[in-house]
Amino acid sequence: MKPPKILLIHAHPHPRKSKLNNRLLKAVADLEHVTVKQLYELYPDFQIDVEKEQQALLTHDLIIFQHPMYWYSAPAMLKEWQDCVLEHGFAYGENGTALTGKHFLSVVTAGSEKTSYDPIGRNRFTTEQLLAPFEQTAGLCNMLWQAPRIIYGAFKIDSKTLDQHCADYRHTLQHYTIETEQ
């Protein structure tokens, strides 16, 4: 069976200083069926090539948003990308069926531990709650929301755990399947 084509939208403004997120990216970037779009590298002026991005969406089956948690959301560029690329008539609304049936996966790295993302923790909300806008965006675009992959504790992560995360991530993407109705 042919593996599904994966579009990895990556948003990190300072890749030079990112250990975890960048390592995760490197762990999967060389996979043949994965296309990586590093938004901050492609569009340093925030001038997104909407048509090109939409074309990329059309030719892939799984869409991944990979980004660090910035202020309980994604870095600004990813929001700009959503605003510009997920147009009415393309992604949603009348005739907006371009993304129907595609899978959507959030891959998020967070600095603090999982325990802080809890009603009684420092951050008061769970990551699942905080990712609600993404879940609903995927929903409105008729994409199938997958359980998000969240890696906590980036501040204090040791290299062994880091390697493990990378291997897991690579394995997941390598063996990702999308059941097609027959």
Place this chain on the structure above:
Amino acid sequence: MEEPSLLLSVFIYLLAAVVAVPIAKKLGLGAVLGYLLAGIIIGPWVLGLINEASHVMHFAEFGVVMLLFLIGLELNPSKLWEMRKPIIGQGGLQVLLSGLIITGIALLLGLRWQYAVVSGMALALSSTAIVLQIMNEKNLMPTPSGKSGFSILLFQDIAVIPMLAILPLLSVTGVGGESEGIVGVLKALVALALIYFAGKYLLPPTFRYIAATRMREVFTAFTLLLVVGVAVLMGAVGLSMALGTFMVGVLLSESEYRHELETNIEPFKGLLLGLFFISVGMTVNFGLLKNSPLLIMCLVTGLIAIKALVLYAIAVKSKLPSAERLSFSILLSQGGEFAFVLLSTAMSTGAIDEGTSGILTLVVALSMLTTPLLIVLIERYFTHPETASEKPEMDVPNEHNEVIIAGFGRVGQIVARMIGARNIGATVLDHNPEHIERIRKFGFKAYYGDATRMDLLETAGIAEAKILVIALDGNDQAVELAHEVSRKYPTIKILSRAWDVVHAIELMKAGVELPQRETMYSSLKIAEDVLKNLGYGAYEARQITAKFERHDHEILHGLYNAETMEDRISIGRDLRGKFEAQMKSDADYREKTEPDWS
């Protein structure tokens, strides 16, 4: 009284113009009336400084020829073709109606039918010189009534040709020269064809050749040669000189040298027209007026009334804005210089007698005097300033471009290309002929001309433009231009390329708010690329560049505000030092303290 020498005559004419015109303008009477009054004053009936006006008038009629050339330059063939309806419709109606009514009245007054027809033809025509001069002065050309007026004048210019042709047939005495018939028509057609082909195929390379010498006076000489040559040719085949030069003007209207031509001919036209008005003032025969003042007054009033009524009817019929109708009717209500030509020719062919011709000449001259006066009166008492000034702008799209680009080298080209891609029209001026030729091949419209010349910029429409882009090679020229434009047109926005910091500061002092140093952005881009190739993220590199850019901007403004050279040096050093220190500590800080998670 003996006629003064040529030089003394010139002195008298110039002095009269220099004294009378500013006074007339100050009194709100307009330049035309100033010239006319000057003519009356130096003429035989007041001071008697110069008594023989007719030969001067002949010479000065050349001003009208040049005026038509300039008007032709403003009209390209397609615009002219668009005007065919008003030219034939309104122009034809005006000449026909006015001519018939005047002929009818002349018959009623007991003139011979031949004389009556000559009077009708001569008096139906208006004065191109006076009307266009007033329209230019009041900037009426782009208004609906201005366009109608111009169409009618154009028709009249063409109508003169058949009128002159039938004069021999109206001969009472039989002195009329034998008509040239077919041969004459053929000659005229050959001359027109010659002008057409020369204008289309011969002139453009010649202009390029002459312009390449970069000698302004040779270019001017060639322009004059062209106008005079065409006039001579047209005269030789018995056609209207004004019509011929008008045709050449139209043919050259799409040439890249258009603005340069305009600028070169403009002063000659202005002076000759002035001279023409002066000579009209001088020919007013006050002796005749004194003998039969009542008759003359009635004739003048009647002429103006008839023509104005016909024009008003045309204005209503062609739905001119109601606010413009009255001034439109008065504007063309006078007799014109062609009346002088027709009457003198008619006299020589015996189609009219001397007495009638003398009276009619006086009536025409007096009617020419009334127009500027009546226009002043109308403006004062009949127009509401708001409706008069706002209406035309709503009716007429401004055909002039909002952007003028001075200099079409590497900088100007990029600017023009980008704004051109947005369909924003720009008038481009450059003084390098080869440059322009090459650029035209790529479909850009650039005009030949020294963009540092204010008069050239004015013909290019700087008074109405919103933005001037200075992309000149010469640093001093750029500063000088910025200085002049910002002083004369303080509302226009000047954007300019600068050579370096020193030049940028000079430009800022000359009124350019934010000059762009030409090497600035390419250098910043290279620095940004350096960062990226050293492993900085594209976005991060962009941020650092933007920060540097802002700071550099601050330095520039600091230097601009510095009073003395020493101030400048120390301010520059301070700011630069501070900035670099800050950037460094910023970088260090980030490297050391920023968490490298995520």
